[in-house]
Amino acid sequence: MVTQRTQELRESEALYRLLTEEALDVIWKTDRDLRITYISPADERLRGFKAKEVIGQQVFDLFTEDGVASVKALIEKRSEGAPSRTAPDEYLTFNAQHRTKNAGVLWGEVIAKRDFDARGEIVGYHGTTRECTDRVRLESEVRQLAFFDPLTNLPNRRLLDDRLRQSIAVIKRSGNYGAVIVLDLDNFKILNDLHGHDVGDFLLLEVARRLVHCVRQKDTVARFGGDEFVVILDELSTVKLMSLRQATEVAEKIRNSLAAPYLLKVMQTDQAEAVVQHQCSASLGVVLFLGQEASQHDLLKWADNAMYQAKAAGRNVIRFSDR
Ligand SMILES: Nc1nc2c(ncn2[C@@H]2O[C@H](COP(=O)(O)OP(=O)(O)OP(=O)(O)O)[C@@H](O)[C@H]2O)c(=O)[nH]1
Known part of the structure; x- marks a missing residue:
């Protein structure tokens, strides 16, 4: 009888060891104050710390500064959540x-669960961590490709659409005006034809940099394609006339900034590099909006029409849309 129990105990211990010590995922346990009470050897294989160095540490000591900030934000958001989200058997991923x-960095997918005592009080947490660095990197590359212009790194047409939809929703609640500015460089083709595509690219990069400097951080600057850019000004005044003045000021600032000379490195026929000064301007179309008025497609269409009126008026000009 005793031999059989001893054998069963050995088998159970072997199974426990197999599941915890050999697993690729890190298995961990904490007390109620998030101090680590157990961590499996997979953590040493992954992060290089021995279990005895980690036990007793706060869970946040496992993370980088960014990691701590994102996890704290998640915990905060969760504590504001609906009652169903705090069910005892719920996993947090x-x-x-x-x-x-x-001193390196890696990404881990954490699956965590709370432990309760018989009275329903939280006594700790347990869970697993699986490395997902490659997946996170790949997701970030896909996101970058899907939503950002590869030349300037500005949001592309798809992300702009999304941002504009968000702006319309925010402005609908706040009652402030917003503005969309569509701008197209004047006679940009000549630069490409004269000095080549790379020099044209360089100018587009400089235009992007100047545009970002002309607006507040919360405003959006996007590249629509080619030599066309779009700026969304969020939350202007609640008064139309005031908003008109604010949008005009920004549009003027953009127009002046883009019209300042560009110093461009060009390759001469003898392959020597030279710096040439280039002058370039932009035509701007602006539309003011209040949330309830129009879709993002309407706004872009109206601002685009105004931009074409600016071109027709001689270029290097700002025109407001009257719908
Ligand atoms: N270098 C470079 N050129 C581009 C890129 N995308 C589009 N273009 C060029 O940008 C030029 C756009 O010209 P348009 O806007 O049609 O005409 P424009 O010469 O600017 O004249 P207006 O707009 O009428 O003032 C074309 O020559 C395109 O080939 C790019 O990514 N890099």
Whole structure:
């Protein structure tokens, strides 16, 4: 009888070891104050810390500064959540940036669950962490390709659409005016024809940089394609006339900034590099909006029409849309 129990105990211990010590995922446990009470050897394989260095640490010591900030934000958001989200058997899954012993960084997908005592009080947490660095990197590359212009790194047409939809929703609630500015460089083709596509690209990069400097951080600057850019000004005044003045000021600032000379490196026929000064301007179309008025497609269409009126008026000009 005793031999059989001893054998069963050995088998159970072997199984426990197999599941915890050999697993690729890190298995961990904390007390109610988020101090680590157990961590499996997979953490040493992954991050380089021995279990005895980690036990007793706060869970946040596993993460980088960014990781700590994102996990704290998640916990905060969760504590504001609906009652159903706090069910005792619920798992919390999130990705967090972890630090490694050799000062490196890796991403881990954490699946965590709370432990309760018989009275329903939280006594700790347990869970697993699986490395997902490659997946997070790939997702970020896909996101970059899907939503950002590869030349200027500005939001592309798709992200602009999304931002404009958000702006319309925010402005609908706040009652402030917003503005969309569509701008197209004047006679940009000549630069490409004269000095080549690379020099044209360089100018587009400089235009992007100047545009970003002309607006507040919360405003959006996007590249629509070619030499066309779009700026969304969020939350102007609640008064139309005042908003008109604010949008005009920004549009003028953009027009002046883009019209300032550009110093461009060009390759001469003898392959020597020279710096040439280039002059370039832009035509701007502006539309003011209040949330309830129009879709993002309408706004872009109206601003685009106004931009073409600016071109027709001689270029290097700002025109407001009257719909
Ligand atoms: N270098 C470079 N050129 C581009 C890129 N995308 C589009 N273009 C060029 O940008 C030029 C756009 O010209 P348009 O806007 O049609 O005409 P424009 O010469 O600017 O004249 P207006 O707009 O009528 O004032 C074309 O020559 C395109 O080939 C790019 O990514 N890099």
